[in-house]
Amino acid sequence: MAKHLVFYGTIVHSQDIDHVDILENTLILTGEGGVITALERDVPPNQLEEKLKALGLDTGNHELHQLHRAEFLIPGFVDTHNHAPQWAQRGLGRGLQILDWLNQITFKNEAKYADVRYARKAYTQAVKGFLNQGVTTASYYASLHGPATKVLAEICFAEGQRALIGKCNMDRNSPSFYVEQSAQESLAATRDLIDAIKQLDPSVSLIKPILTPRFAISCTDELLRGLGQLAKEDTDLPIQTHFNEAQSEIDTTLSLFPDFTNEVDLYSHFGLLNDRTILAHCCHMTPYETQKFKQLGCGIAHCPVANTTVGGGFMAAPIREFLEQGITKIGLGTDSGGGFSSSILDAMRQAFIVSNAKEMMTGGKDKSLSVDECFYMATLGGAKVCGLDHKVGSFAVGKEFDACLVRTCESGGEGMEWDLDVPLGVMTPIEAGDNPRTIFEKFVMSGDDRNIARVWVKGGCVK
Amino acid sequence: MAKHLVFYGTIVHSQDIDHVDILENTLILTGEGGVITALERDVPPNQLEEKLKALGLDTGNHELHQLHRAEFLIPGFVDTHNHAPQWAQRGLGRGLQILDWLNQITFKNEAKYADVRYARKAYTQAVKGFLNQGVTTASYYASLHGPATKVLAEICFAEGQRALIGKCNMDRNSPSFYVEQSAQESLAATRDLIDAIKQLDPSVSLIKPILTPRFAISCTDELLRGLGQLAKEDTDLPIQTHFNEAQSEIDTTLSLFPDFTNEVDLYSHFGLLNDRTILAHCCHMTPYETQKFKQLGCGIAHCPVANTTVGGGFMAAPIREFLEQGITKIGLGTDSGGGFSSSILDAMRQAFIVSNAKEMMTGGKDKSLSVDECFYMATLGGAKVCGLDHKVGSFAVGKEFDACLVRTCESGGEGMEWDLDVPLGVMTPIEAGDNPRTIFEKFVMSGDDRNIARVWVKGGCVK
Incomplete structure (x- = not known):
């Protein structure tokens, strides 16, 4: 017994x-x-x-x-948005705009994960580091590399961390040293990773694969369409991407996809928005988009530390507005290393702080968040976002x-x-x-x- | 040798x-x-x-x-604004307006320092706690109690922390259990404390007394006048107070002193503004006030953690504006426990964050602070504010x-x-x-x- x-x-x-x-x-x-x-x-x-x-x-x-x-x-804390390979770059590049930060700091760093030996060392440190800080569940963006991402899955499973694990899909608008050669290659590596993770933990006791188009800027139509197809074939597969993070990012996205006037229609068109989708950031939202992702049942990964320090701005998700519209599928993300801190406690405090800013900026309309609301996002809300609230979060x-x-x-x-x-x-x-x-x-x-x-x-x- | x-x-x-x-x-x-x-x-x-x-x-x-x-x-880090007796209340009362926070949380807590035995225990923990975090110099507001404040001075001296130490002056608009009975009593206790500190460290090797009218709301005209007189008699004596912290505080202040239209004229009238004065917060500044305190050579204690979490708002000092007007006598304050963190590293990060907010709120006019500027405020800038840059800060x-x-x-x-x-x-x-x-x-x-x-x-x- x-x-x-x-x-x-x-x-x-x-x-x-x-x-x-x-x-x-x-x-x-x-x-x-x-x-x-x-x-x-x-x-x-x-x-x-x-x-x-x-x-x-x-x-x-x-x-x-x-x-x-x-x-x-x-x-345990749930980190709904975490870039595992950025563990060793946390805090670098303050003051850079989001796209410059990617090119000057992040892509160079993530390219190192082509080396599986390096990946094992770095990911072991990262996973242990997050567990040490009470993050019992994380939704990870790995690098674009299939082999290194399998290593991340092995480490989560071995160390006992509950995790959604995805490799970044990115087949364009990325530097030559850090880009996938074609949509086909990216999709094949994704399928392979999904199989490997399912084999590692067949009963989904701890780990699960997640589709991870980095963002539309780095994905061709063909790649987005292929990922949408995977999401359709396996109705248990979660999806994550960056969404309405910064104005410069939105402008670039819409210039690449001139058929769309907003990101919700874009990702939805490719079959990537449903009740298994985790949308990181959601800083700039039109009422149309908020209504639509509410109908679709998407979850929100609120990342206040990153939103106030990377991307040359100070603009985080309008959480009070979401709550008032009945949207409660909201969790916190460290967004480590866009966020300089790997602590969900820091994310809670910064969520409180940015909500004070929102209250001021809306002339008192959007009331600041309470300690209780921040704690919910750090635990039960995060579990909902990851589709795990039937198992954890309270x-x-x-x-x-x-x-x-x-x-x-x-x-x-x-x-x-x-x-x-x-x-x-x-x-x-x-x-x-x-x-x-x-x-x-x-x-x-x-x-x-x-x-x-x-x-x-x-x-x-x-x- | x-x-x-x-x-x-x-x-x-x-x-x-x-x-x-x-x-x-x-x-x-x-x-x-x-x-x-x-x-x-x-x-x-x-x-x-x-x-x-x-x-x-x-x-x-x-x-x-x-x-x-x-x-x-x-x-070593310089903490230009620190309430030593609030060590054990850091983080409490989030969401309360500043005056409510004082009445519901702070005054009750500070009243405990009537007990010198308690004060010794708490201050020992606080001073060691700040040294442990690299705060080699602090400008302390103690409670209103003379005996407990002497204990704080003894502890700083014994533990080896460089410090400006003042007892709060407050003879009105404070609860009956935590108020001084008259201006005379408050001034006598202040003189007594100054003597005690000078006796403890006659060569001013580490510690120095500082005049500490809590803020004009809690001081009668007679008390402010008496403190101004002390500042005039001893031209080596620094002065500290809270200044233009929150709109509700400013409104209350001006209603109590109807002869004045702003705080700079008020404190100046009583002889409390000079190049030895440390003004905490300075969130709401008119161009007139900024010019005047520049002329007077006052130092600014920027407290971004407290300013974004206490006082029901999000409004910190316009640092970029000050810098552009040639004001560089600016340091950081933890404002522990209005600030939930006792770390100057956190204050630096939050200074960076609120400066991003300022950049956004001024439509790009007030550029965000750099890591270098935040580090300056944490060290050399703080030393200037405390009148110690000839000795420390670099x-x-x-x-x-x-x-x-x-x-x-x-x-x-x-x-x-x-x-x-x-x-x-x-x-x-x-x-x-x-x-x-x-x-x-x-x-x-x-x-x-x-x-x-x-x-x-x-x-x-x-x-």
């Missing part, structure tokens, strides 16, 4: 977009395959033993983690256990001194009077990976 | 506002009192020994630190050695593997092809306190 993983303490998660639930004295049980088998709220400490017995647990068949006051569990019986153990202080056990405990890392210290909500907010606004003490994916410990 | 501190390697500092100098193969020597006695650029490795001898150094009288390729020295013979040793990777010594070294913390890894400028930018955009391996103030190691 499999050993159960059992936690007793505070768990924090989103039930919906605007409310974070803080459940105290909660018992959570994980069984076979990392599936949550019980979640009982408000269990008084003196009834814990009895309750465990009633659930069929006795010493020997379970591992009980009793959380102290300065610890709590949160769902804690519920039947879902799989993807979680971070947040630890805010050095001590916290018996005999601890509760007035102003010594914080782990640089986070705000916890004080005697702090309630769980205050402790949660201190973590969200000032914590970092040092406060993510342990991480589990599908019940398996990965940190 | 005192032991010399000697470094050989790359040093990075600002010569002026828009240019970071990266000096390779540089020898820097520190002698008595932490004063830099030699700085020699471009010393080839094979001439190092000879050069040391020529400088009178032989084994025994010096400690040589040879920096490896992934290490460099920078000047490396030069005759200045005192306040520095951080930046270490970007785990290894870096002999036998290191240079293609993609394992980074310390979460920072972007260093690669074989990275030049010193790239390594510097990776640190600025993605490093944290884990990459600040050692810290010195006045030649003394404080981390």
Whole structure:
């Protein structure tokens, strides 16, 4: 019989977009395959033993983690937009326009992944680095190289990270040293990668392929059409691309596709927009486009760090406007390395900051986001975007256990001194009077990976 | 004879506002009192020994630190606006307007510093926390309590942090549990604190008192007048206050002082604006005010993290506009805990981000800040604001050695593997092809306190 993983303490998660639930004295049980088998709220400490017995647990068949006051569990973070090969270029090229940044910094860097040995080394560091920061699920853009992308899939599977993994499709408007020779070549490599990933994880326990046309600028009509065909043949295959990121990008796109007046019609025409599509950025949206991608059920990867530092601008997705139109399939993306930070905590803080800017720029119409809304995007919203909310993103019986153990202080056990405990890392210290909500907010606004003490994916410990 | 501190390697500092100098193969020597006695650029490795001898150094009288390729020295960071007692409330109250945030979160917290025992514990943690993050100089607002503020001064002096330390003056419009009973009481406590700090460090080797009217809202005319008188009597005494932070704050201020139409005239009238004054925020500026404080020589503490998260808005100082008018006495402030982060690195990144927003909001007129400009504000600019640029802020013979040793990777010594070294913390890894400028930018955009391996103030190691 499999050993159960059992936690007793505070768990924090989103039930919906605007409310974070803080459940105290909660018992959570994980069984076979990392599936949550019980979640009982408000269990008084003196009834814990009895309750465990009633659930069929006795010493020997379970591992009980009793959380102290300065610890709590949160769902693992979901990074809905992440360029794995840009791990080693994070933060470079500040001040460059998006297309210049691609040409001067990014393509040169991604070209290195032609070397599978280099890719293995870099991707191992990246995947471990994201797990270390509590990213239990990531939607990855790899480089254009099939072999290196297979390596990324192997590493995610081996390290235990849940991931959507795609190789970039790009057969034009890219430098000669970093471009695919034809649509046929690109499609063949894509098919090959899909097969390889399915073979690696046939039950889709952790990893899944994703179609990844980099953006329309770098794809011929033939390539986009071929990818649309793949999406039609396999109705379980997700799709991701960059969408309405910057005005210069939109202008270039529409000049290349003169039959279209907007990107939603363009990608839709090629069969690439449906409820499995993840659209990164969505900064410049017309009402028509917002309505159309709402109807199509696309998910939004909001990347506030990148949107305020790359691309020579400051323009992020109008999240409040989306929410008011009933669109809640919204997650956060680090967009690492367009985003200089690889932390979803930083993405949450920057989402809050850009929403303050939006409130000001709309004369108070688009109210800023709350801490609760940002946390939703970082967890449950992200899971929806990746088509994984039936499995992860929050804690519920039947879902799989993807979680971070947040630890805010050095001590916290018996005999601890509760007035102003010594914080782990640089986070705000916890004080005697702090309630769980205050402790949660201190973590969200000032914590970092040092406060993510342990991480589990599908019940398996990965940190 | 005192032991010399000697470094050989790359040093990075600002010569002026828009240019970071990266000096390779540089020898820097520190002698008595932490004063830099030699700085020699471009010393080839094979001439190092000879050069040391020529400088009178032989084994025994010096400690040589040879920096490896992934290490460099920078000047210590200067935090020009820091509320020491808010250390344990960083990040709380997001979404509240500034005056609500003061009443609901801040005053209750600061009131705790009536207890000197609590103050000692909290301030020790705060000062160590800032030193750990490379803040070698801070301009502190303490609480209103004289005794606790003396404790803060003792701790800065004992831990070796350079600091301006003031107790808040506030004799009205504050809650009954956190207000001074009269202008006389406030002034007496201020005089007493000034004396105590001067006694503690008579040669002003590290610490110095600073007049700290919290803001005009919390000060009666009599109190402001009395503080102006103190500033007149002691022409070495710096002054700090909050200035044009938020529209609601400005409106309230002017309604309390109906004789004035702007804050520059108000504070100037009471004798509080001169070239020793540090004005925090300066978000809403009329051309008249900008001209006037330029003439007066006031320094600006730019606090982009706080300005985009507290106060229900998104409005930071128009730095580009200031620079174009020849105002370069500008530093960065964490404004911890109005700012959720206690890191000057975060302040630099947010300064860059808000400058992108300003560029957009001014239709391209106010160009965004460069990495170099942000680094200047974090170091030399901050030193100017604190009236300490003759001593610190950059490396030069005759200045005192306040520095951080930046270490970007785990290894870096002999036998290191240079293609993609394992980074310390979460920072972007260093690669074989990275030049010193790239390594510097990776640190600025993605490093944290884990990459600040050692810290010195006045030649003394404080981390």
